[in-house]
Amino acid sequence: MRWGVIVFPGSCDEQDVYDCLKHNxxxxxxxxxxxxxxxxxxxxxxxxxxxxxGDYLRCGAMARFSPIMQGVIEFARKGGLVLGICNGFQxxxxxxxxxxxxxxxxxxxxxxxxxxLRVEETDTPFTCSGKKGxxxxxxxxxxxxxxYAEPATxxxxxxxxxILVRYVDGKGRxxxxxxxxxxxEHIAGVCNEGRNVFGLMPHPEDAGEKLLGGEDGLKIFSSxxxxxxxxxxxxxxx
Amino acid sequence: xxxxxAKRYPQPSINADxxxxxxxxxxxxxxxxxxxxxxxxxxxxxxxxxxWSEHCSYKSSKIHLKLxxxxxxxxxxxxxxxxxxxxxxxxxAVVFKMESHNHPSFIEPYQGAATGVxxxxxxxxxxxxxxxxxxxxLRFGSFDHPRTPYLLGGVVAGIGGYGNCVGVPTVxxxxxxxxxxxxxxxxxxxxxxxxxxKRIFKGNAKGIGNxxxxxxxxxxxxGIHGATMASEAFSEEAEKxxxxxxxxxxxxEKLLLEACLELMKGDSLVGIQDMGAAGLTSxxxxxxxxxxxxxxxxxxxxxxxxxxxxxxxxxxxxSQERMLIVAKKGREKEVQxxxxxxxxxxxxxxxxxxxxxxxxxxxxxxxxRIPVAAxxxxxxxxxxxxxxxxxxxxxxxxxxxxIEEPKDLGASLKLLLDSPNIASKEWVYRQYDHxxxxxxxxxPGADAAVIRIKGSEKGxxxxxxxxxxxxxxxxxxxxxxxxxxxxxNLACVGATPLGxxxxxxxxxxxxxxxxxxxxxxxxxxxxxxxxxGVPVVSGNVSFYNETDGVPIYPTPTIAxxxxxxxxxxxxxxxxxxxxxxxxxxxxxREELGGSEYLKVVHGMVKGTPPWIDxxxxxAVQQSCLKAIEKGIIRSxxxxxxxxxxxxxxxSCIAGPEKALGVRVELPxxxxxxxxxFGESQSRIVVSLKGKDLSRLQExxxxxxxxxxxxxxxxGAHLVVHPLVRLAVDELxxxxxxxxxxxxxxxN
Numbered sequence: 011m012r013w014g015v016i017v018f019p020g021s022c023d024e025q026d027v028y029d030c031l032k033h034n035x036x037x038x039x040x041x042x043x044x045x046x047x048x049x050x051x052x053x054x055x056x057x058x059x060x061x062x063x064g065d066y067l068r069c070g071a072m073a074r075f076s077p078i079m080q081g082v083i084e085f086a087r088k089g090g091l092v093l094g095i096c097n098g099f100q101x102x103x104x105x106x107x108x109x110x111x112x113x114x115x116x117x118x119x120x121x122x123x124x125x126x127l128r129v130e131e132t133d134t135p136f137t138c139s140g141k142k143g144x145x146x147x148x149x150x151x152x153x154x155x156x157x158y159a160e161p162a163t164x165x166x167x168x169x170x171x172x173i174l175v176r177y178v179d180g181k182g183r184x185x186x187x188x189x190x191x192x193x194x195e196h197i198a199g200v201c202n203e204g205r206n207v208f209g210l211m212p213h214p215e216d217a218g219e220k221l222l223g224g225e226d227g228l229k230i231f232s233s234x235x236x237x238x239x240x241x242x243x244x245x246x247x248x
Numbered sequence: 249x250x251x252x253x254a255k256r257y258p259q260p261s262i263n264a265d266x267x268x269x270x271x272x273x274x275x276x277x278x279x280x281x282x283x284x285x286x287x288x289x290x291x292x293x294x295x296x297x298x299x300w301s302e303h304c305s306y307k308s309s310k311i312h313l314k315l316x317x318x319x320x321x322x323x324x325x326x327x328x329x330x331x332x333x334x335x336x337x338x339x340x341a342v343v344f345k346m347e348s349h350n351h352p353s354f355i356e357p358y359q360g361a362a363t364g365v366x367x368x369x370x371x372x373x374x375x376x377x378x379x380x381x382x383x384x385x386l387r388f389g390s391f392d393h394p395r396t397p398y399l400l401g402g403v404v405a406g407i408g409g410y411g412n413c414v415g416v417p418t419v420x421x422x423x424x425x426x427x428x429x430x431x432x433x434x435x436x437x438x439x440x441x442x443x444x445x446k447r448i449f450k451g452n453a454k455g456i457g458n459x460x461x462x463x464x465x466x467x468x469x470x471g472i473h474g475a476t477m478a479s480e481a482f483s484e485e486a487e488k489x490x491x492x493x494x495x496x497x498x499x500x501e502k503l504l505l506e507a508c509l510e511l512m513k514g515d516s517l518v519g520i521q522d523m524g525a526a527g528l529t530s531x532x533x534x535x536x537x538x539x540x541x542x543x544x545x546x547x548x549x550x551x552x553x554x555x556x557x558x559x560x561x562x563x564x565x566x567s568q569e570r571m572l573i574v575a576k577k578g579r580e581k582e583v584q585x586x587x588x589x590x591x592x593x594x595x596x597x598x599x600x601x602x603x604x605x606x607x608x609x610x611x612x613x614x615x616x617r618i619p620v621a622a623x624x625x626x627x628x629x630x631x632x633x634x635x636x637x638x639x640x641x642x643x644x645x646x647x648x649x650x651i652e653e654p655k656d657l658g659a660s661l662k663l664l665l666d667s668p669n670i671a672s673k674e675w676v677y678r679q680y681d682h683x684x685x686x687x688x689x690x691x692p693g694a695d696a697a698v699i700r701i702k703g704s705e706k707g708x709x710x711x712x713x714x715x716x717x718x719x720x721x722x723x724x725x726x727x728x729x730x731x732x733x734x735x736x737n738l739a740c741v742g743a744t745p746l747g748x749x750x751x752x753x754x755x756x757x758x759x760x761x762x763x764x765x766x767x768x769x770x771x772x773x774x775x776x777x778x779x780x781g782v783p784v785v786s787g788n789v790s791f792y793n794e795t796d797g798v799p800i801y802p803t804p805t806i807a808x809x810x811x812x813x814x815x816x817x818x819x820x821x822x823x824x825x826x827x828x829x830x831x832x833x834x835x836x837r838e839e840l841g842g843s844e845y846l847k848v849v850h851g852m853v854k855g856t857p858p859w860i861d862x863x864x865x866x867a868v869q870q871s872c873l874k875a876i877e878k879g880i881i882r883s884x885x886x887x888x889x890x891x892x893x894x895x896x897x898x899s900c901i902a903g904p905e906k907a908l909g910v911r912v913e914l915p916x917x918x919x920x921x922x923x924x925f926g927e928s929q930s931r932i933v934v935s936l937k938g939k940d941l942s943r944l945q946e947x948x949x950x951x952x953x954x955x956x957x958x959x960x961x962x963g964a965h966l967v968v969h970p971l972v973r974l975a976v977d978e979l980x981x982x983x984x985x986x987x988x989x990x991x992x993x994x995n
Binding site: 021 | 405408409412413414415497498499500502503589590591677678679680681682683684685686687688689691700702815816904
């Protein structure tokens with residue numbers, strides 16, 4: 011399968027995603043420049059973390075207007091897999107590909123630390139290699155990761171089982187201290203109704219090697235690989 | 249010679265007030281007149297004032313700095329360039345430097361600290377290196393001082409706000425509070441980059457006729473040298489005094505970083521330099537000086553942010569995120585194409601000339617014409633008077649018999665672990681991204697940070713250390729101890745020093761007592777560097793850190809970088825498993841002078857700092873390193889502030905997992921407080937499996953380092969028999985929440 015990693019002006023984690031895919035998972039991966047039109051055959055597009063356009067306006071608010079985003083939206087509509095990490099998650103929300111919004115952390119401070127995620131759903135291409143209730147240890151590093159959505163939207167997310175990962179403690183329990191940013195319902199990541207677009211705040215690409223503290227992040231990427239290998243991505247059409 | 253058009257650019261005539269307002273002495277002004285063979289015009293005076301300022305010229309420190317060893321087999325570039333460069337093999341080099349941003353951070357903590365980070369990042373990528381790790385060394389006033397929480401919050405947010413956005417991890421640092429910094433905080437920022445050894449770029453204006461290209465952000469009136477205050481008298485419309493602190497734009501920095509590194513892959517670039525202090529003036533003049541050339545600058549072409557800027561303002565602006573590039577003649581378009589891709593300005597503003605003149609044009613008029621050497625090598629140089637202060641002897645007097653030993657040493661240990669200088673700094677470093685670039689092996693909170701080098705087995709260790717209190721009590725010994733501790737911290741993770749960068753933070757060089765401190769610190773640093781084999785490859789001097797005539801403690805901060813031949817062999821400071829033996833490398837001595845204990849428990853800053861024998865120091869470090877290399881060390885922790893008691897406690901509680909207890913015997917015949925809290929140097933606490941003990945003994949014997957088994961990991965308590973018994977869970981929660989607790993109480 012082929013991966014594309016978008017480089018926005020101000021992206022910071024594109025190299026980490028690239029290296030993780032290429033060196034840890036031996037994947038075919040290429041960078042996509044934000045000013046270009048989306049072209050070529052890709053199976054999964056990653057919007058990496060960072061501070062696109064400096065995040066001076068509202069996180070992700072400028073990047074959604076980058077020329078490449080029109081192509082990403084069409085790609086997603088056709089059922090293509092799109093993964094947004096951190097700033098990428100924010101951009102996907104701004105672009106309307108994912109519901110809700112990411113607001114300032116409850117602490118009003120940037121937060122960088124290891125967190126535990128609990129896998130809530132496994133019938134998506136991003137979590138299919140995991141088990142329900144499985145814990146993943148990943149780092150977060152963001153100033154605006156507090157997930158917010160209207161009550162009606164939240165209700166719909168629950169009903170459609172779109173909440174894929176939640177912040178929990180080392181024993182798998184949700185608690186205020188295990189939630190690094192005050193997200194509603196401890197939400198760390200959600201997918202769209204079609205289950206082919208996934209956004210999460212923690213960084214799987216920075217948890218891809220034992221030397222760096224763990225390889226739980228590979229679970230996310232290898233789920234995508236497994237799903238694509240089985241051609242199952244068509245099981246989640248938009 | 250075409251003179252400044254007085255009609256078009258009315259410049260104030262120069263008088264004694266204006267000269268003084270520019271910080272030039274009468275003697276210095278006479279030197280200017282002699283060099284030029286005439287009176288300078290106002291613009292030229294501004295140029296001289298910044299280039300001859302202490303900050304740019306090092307006029308008071310240069311003769312002392314020459315004492316420091318700057319060479320070594322692996323050193324590719326010592327001081328004098330934008331940053332130092334050291335060979336690490338495999339065709340790669342590390343490029344690193346530390347710089348101070350003290351005054352701006354006190355005036356405006358967020359922007360001051362942010363632009364400090366921005367400046368040091370540019371110093372690194374301007375040399376062709378991708379920045380991969382940052383550190384910072386911070387000093388604030390007493391925690392109870394009303395301004396401290398505000399300054400701390402602002403500085404930390406500023407460092408994070410800038411570094412995080414540019415995508416460079418902040419992997420370590422140090423933070424201390426002391427009354428001495430109440431009105432003069434220290435913000436020293438360090439960055440390290442990795443470059444291909446053969447593709448190091450320098451600030452060099454070579455090749456007559458080559459183009460000078462201005463790249464990056466536009467120029468505004470921000471940060472114009474403090475000397476500009478003199479211009480208030482000159483301005484017709486009473487222009488409001490602008491803040492002298494620059495405003496950082498990390499997004500533009502990120503674009504500039506990517507654009508510069510992209511440009512450096514080609515061969516159109518001849519030289520490049522950050523427009524840092526003294527902006528366009530210093531970057532152009534310094535590049536010409538290094539290239540043995542001159543420059544013609546046409547200021548009318550400089551991209552401006554505001555209208556009506558005068559040549560004086562354009563030359564002296566310290567607007568951030570700008571670079572000056574020397575590109576091969578005829579290749580300018582290539583440069584411009586790269587910067588266009590990143591949506592940045594790239595404008596040809598001048599050329600390299602033969603006649604070694606710093607020549608500035610504006611609207612077709614020559615507004616400055618100064619020999620390059622006059623601004624650089626011929627700047628004034630001072631051997632300032634220095635004198636040991638009267639009160640130094642009194643300061644060093646410490647009669648231990650008059651210091652009552654607390655009955656409950658456990659309570660003293662808790663007091664220390666809860667004190668801001670020793671408590672966990674997690675509240676600070678969790679605001680810094682320390683994961684980005686996915687290289688971080690040992691994150692903040694250990695003796696030194698460790699990053700791996702992608703595509704190689706090797707790793708780098710980084711630490712920054714400095715104890716102003718020791719230097720205040722004895723600057724010579726303090727200088728030694730700063731270097732020794734940094735090297736010891738590297739040894740504790742398993743790294744051999746490659747080199748160091750220093751920030752020398754002192755009071756006014758015009759005071760003989762401060763100059764004495766300065767020269768003593770340098771001599772101490774030199775002796776330690778030579779014995780421990782660590783070259784000084786870059787650094788900066790920050791004088792005038794004083795308020796109301798009271799200088800700060802003399803504070804050299806030492807950022808040291810080390811190499812781990814096999815990164816997976818790294819060691820962390822916390823205990824690993826019950827049953828491991830605890831060994832003390834080095835020797836306990838009965839000394840409490842200058843200790844954190846004396847300050848926190850007895851409220852005293854007195855005595856002489858700990859004694860040090862550099863040969864013993866070396867033996868202890870080598871033993872630790874060799875044992876780590878053999879893979880027999882499970883944890884290693886340097887003993888520093890708070891002594892053995894604090895070091896043991898930290899090994900129990902500082903790890904990311906659950907706290908582990910330890911049982912230690914300390915039967916020595918000396919006071920209990922000295923045993924627990926004395927800060928004797930050249931000591932490391934290591935833990936290892938019992939079966940490996942004889943191998944460690946063998947190594948220590950060969951190196952000549954004393955060692956002794958002092959206890960065993962296990963249980964739920966920190967037991968130092970017969971002095972202390974404390975539950976580690978309680979210590980951990982107290983130590984890890986102290987800073988946050990204190991801050992929330994204040995808000």
